[in-house]
Amino acid sequence: MRYQQVVDEAELLTALSDPAAAILSGGTDLLVKIRGGVAAPETLLDIGRIPTLSGIRESNGSIEIGAATTETEILASSIVQETLPVLTTALAGLGSIQIRNRGTLGGNLANASPAADSAIPLLLYDAELDLVGPNGPRTVPLDGFFLGPGKTALEPGDYIRTIRVPIPEPGWCPFYHKVGKRRALTIAIASVGALIRIEGDRIVGVRFAAGSVAPTPIRLHAVEERIRSNALTEEVVDEARRLAMESVSPIDDVRATADYRRCVVGDLVARALRLAP
Amino acid sequence: MKVRLTVNGRPLEGEADAETRLLDFLREDLQLTGTKEGCGEGECGACTVLIDGQPVNSCLVLALQADGSDVLTIEGIADGDTLHPIQQAFVETGGVQCGFCTPGFIMAAYALLKATPNPTDEEIRSALEGNLCRCTGYERIVDAIRLAAGRMQGDA
Numbered sequence: 001m002r003y004q005q006v007v008d009e010a011e012l013l014t015a016l017s018d019p020a021a022a023i024l025s026g027g028t029d030l031l032v033k034i035r036g037g038v039a040a041p042e043t044l045l046d047i048g049r050i051p052t053l054s055g056i057r058e059s060n061g062s063i064e065i066g067a068a069t070t071e072t073e074i075l076a077s078s079i080v081q082e083t084l085p086v087l088t089t090a091l092a093g094l095g096s097i098q099i100r101n102r103g104t105l106g107g108n109l110a111n112a113s114p115a116a117d118s119a120i121p122l123l124l125y126d127a128e129l130d131l132v133g134p135n136g137p138r139t140v141p142l143d144g145f146f147l148g149p150g151k152t153a154l155e156p157g158d159y160i161r162t163i164r165v166p167i168p169e170p171g172w173c174p175f176y177h178k179v180g181k182r183r184a185l186t187i188a189i190a191s192v193g194a195l196i197r198i199e200g201d202r203i204v205g206v207r208f209a210a211g212s213v214a215p216t217p218i219r220l221h222a223v224e225e226r227i228r229s230n231a232l233t234e235e236v237v238d239e240a241r242r243l244a245m246e247s248v249s250p251i252d253d254v255r256a257t258a259d260y261r262r263c264v265v266g267d268l269v270a271r272a273l274r275l276a277p
Numbered sequence: 278m279k280v281r282l283t284v285n286g287r288p289l290e291g292e293a294d295a296e297t298r299l300l301d302f303l304r305e306d307l308q309l310t311g312t313k314e315g316c317g318e319g320e321c322g323a324c325t326v327l328i329d330g331q332p333v334n335s336c337l338v339l340a341l342q343a344d345g346s347d348v349l350t351i352e353g354i355a356d357g358d359t360l361h362p363i364q365q366a367f368v369e370t371g372g373v374q375c376g377f378c379t380p381g382f383i384m385a386a387y388a389l390l391k392a393t394p395n396p397t398d399e400e401i402r403s404a405l406e407g408n409l410c411r412c413t414g415y416e417r418i419v420d421a422i423r424l425a426a427g428r429m430q431g432d433a
Contacts, residue, residue: 003278003295003341024342031298031337032318044295046342072331096407097385099319101331102338184406185320 001034002043009052009161013132015045016157023047023159025068026102028095029111053106053161056080061167067106067160071095071118074105083167086121086193089176093117096185106160109145112152112216113187119146119217120176120193123209127165133158146216171197172205175272179264181255188212189256192268196276201231203276208269213248213261222247223269237273244269280344284309285353293340300324302340303350311351311380315409322408325381326350332388332407351380354387363387363425372421374412382408386422394430398423 003024006012015021022041024030025048033039047053053068056077063083065074071091074080081088094100094108094117108118109129119142127142134157142163145153154160175194180186190212197205206228208220223243230236250261280293284307291306303309303326315323317336324335327349354361360368363386373379382405389396389404396404401422402415410418 001295003339005341005344024339026337027339027342028319028334028337031339035317044339046339048342095319096322097388097404098322098325098332098334098407099337101328101333 001041003046004043005046005048006050008050009132012045012047012050012159013134013157015043016159017134018043019156021045023110025104025107025110026070026099028099028103029107047159058167063165063167065105065163065165067110067162068104069106071100071103071105071108072097075100084121084125084165085174086124086176086195087118087165089174090117090121090178090191090193093178093183099185105163109142109163110152110154110160112146112148112150114149114214114216115188115191115212116217117178117188117191117211120191120209120211122163122165123217123219124193124195124207125165125168127163129160130162130164131158132161137161139164143219148215168195173197173276175275177268177271178211179268187255190250190261190264190268192265192272194269194272194276196272198232198277201233201277203227203230203232203236203273208244208272210244210248210265210268212255213250213265215249218248220244220247220269227273232273232277237270240273241266241270278341280340282340282343282345283347285348285350291340295339295341297340298336299326299328299338299340299343299348300335303335303348309350309352313377313380315377315381320409321378322381322385323378325384325408327384327388330388330391332385334407349384349387351383354383361387362428363390363422366421366425366428367418370417370421370424372413372418374410378408378410378412382410382418386425389422390426390429395426396422 020042024044024046047068054066172195178188178191193209195207206224211217245262245266250258252258281290313323315321319334319337325332326335328346
């Protein structure tokens, strides 16, 4: 295995034309995979020192986060805390301090775990990814970026440049809950995030996202469409719970059974609605 | 490839390849064996060191990735033969049993007390979230950090 400390994006794009090269960002997933024999890149492209891939800024009503920005840096950002509270909450529960000091937002997304903690808030906030590849730059919505466990819309030679999150207008009620065996260093059994807007007794805006209950982190569009514009009644909460349980496709694994995960998602959707007003 | 680091205040230069973890470099090349390897995959925190003041799992960092940075290990915190107040507090409260996790806990605590000199118990527990201990049941580790925090404030 070879190591290359990449200086800028032009060098990265060229180096990525080698199909046996892999991007090394924080390394908290990739280095475990390499030692476990699950990944065997010939060249590691360390992007940790590329200045244009790191940092957080506000631009045209969006928060732009460089793909190689660490989770700790994002947690420390006051603009993120103020405008994207679900992202702050979810990242605070990702891995451990040691992991968050190395792990990066782009890495968490490119890794494409069905349990990726950062994906839940970013799906809720309608994040977009600026990708760069051999055919130039393009922008894709995060909803649609994940294709399956470990699979994404990244084509050979592509890298994630920026995660772009439109700043939501004020008034959304944030919700996030991750269920696991313990608080730190746990892969979610199931997690649900929500943004809900209530005016009077009416649900005028609603978004749900869930993790560890499908091959990828997902938005629960069916639930959203069914209850949007309804009055927030117990019947609507029950309907949302039922639809949420129907719209996920969890599996049995070492962490929990599919049935349990279904119940957790239903309960968390109901809880988010009850806490909203 | 060449790697240049400052370790425990001393600038040094060594050779590392793409497989060499910072953990290996510290233990094998520098003979700083205070840093322990537990799980080797970022779950246990036994290999915790500080890079530029931040606690990291040295099993998940390549030596080459750390090039140019400032690394602090358990060997770097005592003042000659005088233990650091956190080390001394671990001795006194019984925060050490088998001792294998101890260097990692102390480095995590060191980073905590730098940033938060007077932490609540909740803050202490949060700061230790990335470290596992199979002996003590954690209570005496939390006691040690509380004791050290009090003494270090007294010194200030």
